Amino acid sequence: MKIRLVCMGKTDIPYLKEGISDYSGRIKRAVGFEFIEIPELKNAGSFSPEQIREKEAGLLLQRIPESAFTVLLDEKGRSFRSVEFAAWLQQRFNQGFKDLVFVVGGAYGFHESIRKRASIQISLSAMTFSHQLVRIVFLEQLYRGLSILRNEPYHNE
Numbered sequence: 001m002k003i004r005l006v007c008m009g010k011t012d013i014p015y016l017k018e019g020i021s022d023y024s025g026r027i028k029r030a031v032g033f034e035f036i037e038i039p040e041l042k043n044a045g046s047f048s049p050e051q052i053r054e055k056e057a058g059l060l061l062q063r064i065p066e067s068a069f070t071v072l073l074d075e076k077g078r079s080f081r082s083v084e085f086a087a088w089l090q091q092r093f094n095q096g097f098k099d100l101v102f103v104v105g106g107a108y109g110f111h112e113s114i115r116k117r118a119s120i121q122i123s124l125s126a127m128t129f130s131h132q133l134v135r136i137v138f139l140e141q142l143y144r145g146l147s148i149l150r151n152e153p154y155h156n157e
Contacts, residue, residue, distance in 0.1 A: 001031065001093055001097055001098065001099070002032035002033070002098065002100070003101075003102070004036060004063075004064075004100070005033075005035050005101075005102045005135065006063045006101055006102070006103050007035075007036065007038065007104040009038070010037050010040070011132050011135060016136050019139070020135055023139035023140055024139065027143050027146065030143075030146040038060065041055055041056065053106070053111035054113070056108075057110065060114055061113070063101075064103070065098070067097075067099065068098070069092055069097045069099070069101070070101050071100070071101065071102045071121070073102055073105075073121075073124060074123060076121060077121030078123060082155060083148060083155075083157060086146075088145075089145045102142075103118070104138070106131060107131060124138060124141065125137075
């Protein structure tokens with residue numbers, strides 16, 4: 001299985017870029033992994049939030065394979081403890097999906113078209129994070145989940 005994290009917008013904060021690089025490297029040692037950033041819309045200020053969501057959805061959907069198990073990272077989604085998330089990941093591995101794609105939307109969230117395409121929505125917290133910060137939070141949890149599945153000493157419980 002290949003895991004992808006597809007994000008709307010670029011990461012421009014140096015310490016977040018460093019953390020993304022670090023966790024991406026760790027994850028790649030465990031599974032096939034790809035981190036994809038889609039540039040923000042040009043002239044976004046001339047569009048309504050709904051138009052922005054719609055245009056971003058089109059760009060995001062282009063990067064998601066049709067057969068992929070697609071997960072939206074959204075504050076309204078299902079919450080997991082880390083061990084539960086690891087078990088959830090194991091279930092996806094067992095189901096034999098070729099692609100598992102996690103998606104981070106833009107500042108206005110997701111358009112209905114991408115919500116319909118998603119298999120599930122997962123929340124990392126009831127709090128709202130910036131779309132740049134959520135990347136490192138998610139990558140750390142993905143690495144933690146993979147470490148739990150591999151019985152590595154990263155997670156303590």
